[in-house]
Amino acid sequence: MAPRAAVPRPTESELAILGVLWDLGEATVREVHEALYGEDGGYTTALKMLQVMHAKGLVRRDERQRAHVYKAAISKSATQKRATAELVQRLFDGRPAELVMRALGSDKSPSAEELSQIRELLDRIEHGRRHD
Incomplete structure (x- = not known):
């Protein structure tokens, strides 16, 4: 096939x-x-x-x-993931942390709820690294 x-x-x-x-x-x-x-x-x-x-x-x-x-025929999540990966590669030398820092340092500050979601994601990433 x-x-x-x-x-x-x-x-x-x-x-x-x-x-x-x-x-x-x-x-x-x-x-x-x-x-x-x-x-x-x-x-x-x-x-x-x-x-x-x-x-x-x-x-x-x-x-x-x-x-x-x-x-x-394509999911929103997959489309966002692909676009973000392309953006990180093209504009941030393949370093996702640069994108995150730029986004968080923009004129529009994240809400308390968004900051909480970001902290939860960081905790999951850090927890996953401890178990590798």
């Missing part, structure tokens, strides 16, 4: 559509169009984008109904 081709990195426009699909779970072209553009134009743009994304393997399409229903 031939190896499965890697799914390409989504463009900004594709990420916007994926965001709608991640939020809704699945959606018709009309639902994606309304979520992105409201009542304004853009239906054919949404249709064409979803067709292109289907050809690329970014979305799945259920053709059993009159209005095709689309669903993300």
